[in-house]
Amino acid sequence: MLPESNNELLKTSTVLNKKNFIEKSFEYFLKINGIIAGALILFIFLFMINEAVQVLNYITPENLLYIKLDNKSAGDIFSFDWSPTSNPPKYSILPLLLGSFLTAIPACLISAFLGLILGVYLSEIASAFSRNLIKPVIEVFTGIPTVVVGFITLVVAANFIQDVFGTVSRLNALLAAFGLSTIVIPIIASLTDDALRSIPEDIRMASYALGASKWQTISTVLIPTAINGISASVLIGFSRAIGETMIVLMVSGNAAVISVDLFGSVRTISATIAAELGQVSINSQHYYALFFIGFLLFVFTLLINLLAELMLDKMKRKVNI
Amino acid sequence: MYKNKSKINTYTFGLFLIALISFAIYSCRVDNTVQKDVIRIKGSDTMLNLSLMWAEKFMQENSRTSIQVSGGGSETGLAALLNGSVKVANISRSLTGNEIQTALKKGVEPVANMVAEDAIVIAVHIANKIDSLTVAELKKIYSGHIKNWKEVGGDNKRIILYGREKSSGTYEIFRNSILNEAADSSFIDYYAGMKVLQGTAAIAEAVANDKFGIGFGGMGYFASRKDVKVLSIKINNITKAVSPLKFTSLYGHPIHPNNYPLSRKLYCYTNGKPQGDVKKFIDFIVSSNGQKIVEQMEFIPLTFSGE
Structure with missing residues (x-):
């Protein structure tokens, strides 16, 4: 009698263990996916910052707001245009x-x-x-x-x-x-x-x-x-x-x-x-x-x-x- | 109520699954068909409809080849040719020296294949009183110095400008040959208040709907429309006004910048001399069959252009 029940107990515990294993692996699977998704968003953000700050190598901060154009007849003109293909390019x-x-x-x-x-x-x-x-x-x-x-x-x-x-x-x-x-x-x-x-x-x-x-x-x-x-x-x-x-x-x-x-x-x-x-x-x-x-x-x-x-x-x- | 909701969710989910499965089956079916040779073409929106027609007729004769055409503007096409994602770039102007240099640096040798001619037309609403403009007037209108139709002999109404995106070949040509026609003066830009639309078809539609609008674009999009008026252009006050529509093959006149300032040639650029299927396609375009399509689509066929 006793050995049999012991055996049953063992069985249940293996079932539990198995269940536990599946449970755990799912947990890790979801955790890893969550981390990847979070990291991706972070990387997108970092990439954007990285590309965005490089604008300062090309355009001065004030030229992002206005550009001063020399005009022979009327003196300086401040242009607030967004016209990147113009000459000179304008990035207001x-x-x-x-x-x-x-x-x-x-x-x-x-x-x-x-x-x-x-x-x-x-x-x-x-x-x-x-x-x-x-x-x-x-x-x-x-x-x-x-x-x-x-x-x-x-x-x-x-x-x-x-x-x-x-x-x-x-x-x-x-x-x-x-x-x-x-x-x-x-x-x-x-x-x-x-x-x-x-x-x-x-x-x-x-x-x-x-x-x-x-x-x-x-x-x-x-x-x-x-x-x-x-x-x-x-x-x-x-x-x-x-x-x-x-x-x-x-x-x-x-x-x-x-x-x-x-x-x-x-x-x-x-x-x-x-x-x-x-x-x-x-x-x-x-x-x-x-x-x-x-x-x-x-x-x-x-x-x-x-x-x-x-x-x-x-x-x-x-x-x- | 909640029970009901969950039931609905099960149904939606079931439907979704069915849709997903049928889509999967459908895509498998496509994958199993015979592999086709694909020619990808990208570029000028002006040439988009024309290229689609060419592709359609070409594919009827050569069922093994599949041609995918997309627009986006000449510069978009050039960029795609440079990064190798397309074999043919539709460009509605010839490349500048700078652009060719950049291409060569990237290991691409752009070869121009002239495929048709085109005139950029200036169009207004059908009810507009104006019939013709001089180049100088056009220049003042598009640089924002003339803002009222009254100043060029029309109604006392604000002029509404329509134009294209910066990536458009039409945008470049119009800027070079109208706004900056006098090479000595400083660079003149489009008026900032110009409305920028995506594609020539959108401009034709806008001008047709806007009583005081003016727009420009490839002839093919305007010539056959009954709800827009195509203006004649005078080089200066002395010469006669010339309508671009007279230059269709029916009249057989050669198109020349001395008559009409906004003519241009359309090109299919390839990387190196066209080969294989691409060569076949280009040969088809310049054949009489291909040029017949050019005429149908209201562009100017090469054979008739003379000179």
């Missing part, structure tokens, strides 16, 4: 920065307004049925290829916007902002919805128990509680808008001008990289300049996303009290 990043902000900020404002409304509706007002219908649709919207959005904006929205606002140029920053908001609205709506739903039911109940109406609950209890999450959603939407390439490349007109005219054409950082990186010879002045503006964009979105992450963290702690 100012028009590109302006262009990026002039498309991303209006897009973000439009989307924040509409996205918030949609998010509040989804979380607080919509019935379970309409919510289950709308939420997946919104999530599908975030996945539409941006070239399709750009094309539709160009073919359908361009003439419409020109007719409504009477703009001189058909391709302008506002049109790009409208195009961008089609991909930013779903992001903001979805994240706002998540933020509001993370608020425990007790808080809503407490508010109703105090005699507050639904509108009062939403405006004075829920939104202030979720404000960090909502701000984070807007920030994430903004970083998506500023990094977006295809839509602005197609509809913004790509004219690198110094102007804050919402109805004029602009050229964004992302569109400039997309349009010009394919043709530059590697290790040229122009190549490093493009890497530099790419690095700027990268740092910018990184900071915004970091801020959004911090806000979400704060929100979580607030709700979990």
Whole structure:
């Protein structure tokens, strides 16, 4: 009797050992993959920094902002142009920065307004049925290829916007902002919805128990509680808008001008990289300049996303009290 | 509700798997077919449609060869030829001495094969009153010194400029032969407010939609359109305005910079003399069949260009 049970015990322990081995190897497999993925991101970052700082070997920091041109008749002229194939080449990043902000900020404002409304509706007002219908649709919207959005904006929205606002140029920053908001609205709506739903039911109940109406609950209890999450959603939407390439490349007109005219054409950082990186010879002045503006964009979105992450963290702690 | 959701997820996952498997099977099927010889061509957007037609007709006759054509601009094509990723680069201008030097340094010997001629046309919206411009006016318009149609005899409206990316051969030629036609003056650049579009087709589309727009590009994209007007160009105030459309083979006129300042030759650059399949393809292009396609696509065939 005894030896037999001992034998069984041994069996179970080998099974356990075997199981343990599989478990361990999976653990290591995943760990190694995780490390590789993390390292890759780090290397991309280092590579970008490395290429971006080399721009200083070719272009002085002030020439990245303006270039002084000698003009026999009118004295010195300060040129704020981005025109790398010109003679002399001009690498002012100012028009590109302006262009990026002039498309991303209006897009973000439009989307924040509409996205918030949609998010509040989804979380607080919509019935379970309409919510289950709308939420997946919104999530599908975030996945539409941006070239399709750009094309539709160009073919359908361009003439419409020109007719409504009477703009001189058909391709302008506002049109790009409208195009961008089609991909930013779903992001903001979805994240706002998540933020509001993370608020425990007790808080809503407490508010109703105090005699507050639904509108009062939403405006004075829920939104202030979720404000960090909502701000984070807007920030994430903004970083998506500023990094977006295809839509602005197609509809913004790509004219690198110094102007804050919402109805004029602009050229964004992302569109400039997309349009010009394919043709530059590697290790040229122009190549490093493009890497530099790419690095700027990268740092910018990184900071915004970091801020959004911090806000979400704060929100979580607030709700979990 | 959660149960439901997980069910949906299982279904989606199942669908995804099915799609993945069918894709895998499909790609295997392709891999098993007879190996084809592939000629990759890259370069000028102006020549893109033309090259596609050539490739299509050529592949009908030579089913063993497969030709892949892509655009991106002349400089993109040159870069691809230099790094060896394509056998043929479509370039809508002749290479500069500097470019040839760079190529030789990289061990590539660019050989020009002239395949067609083209005129860069200036196009405006069909409702525009203007019919012709002088070279000097064009220069002022594209460098931003004339901003209103009124100044060249049109409506009192802002001129909306459309142009191409810096990688485009058309961009270079237009800059050299219009903006910087007077060699002694200092370098003149495009007006920064020029809208930069990706490809000549996009410019044709933009000009067709913009009542006060003006754009330039290869003749093939504008000549047959009913919604744009191709302008005649005057070299100066004394000479007659010349329309580029008159230079199609129907008229048989030789195209010459003295008549129309924006003519150019189109090239297929190869690394060394074309050989094997590439030679066959180039021979096809310059044959009468190939040149017939040139005419169909609204470019100027070599045989008719005289001189």
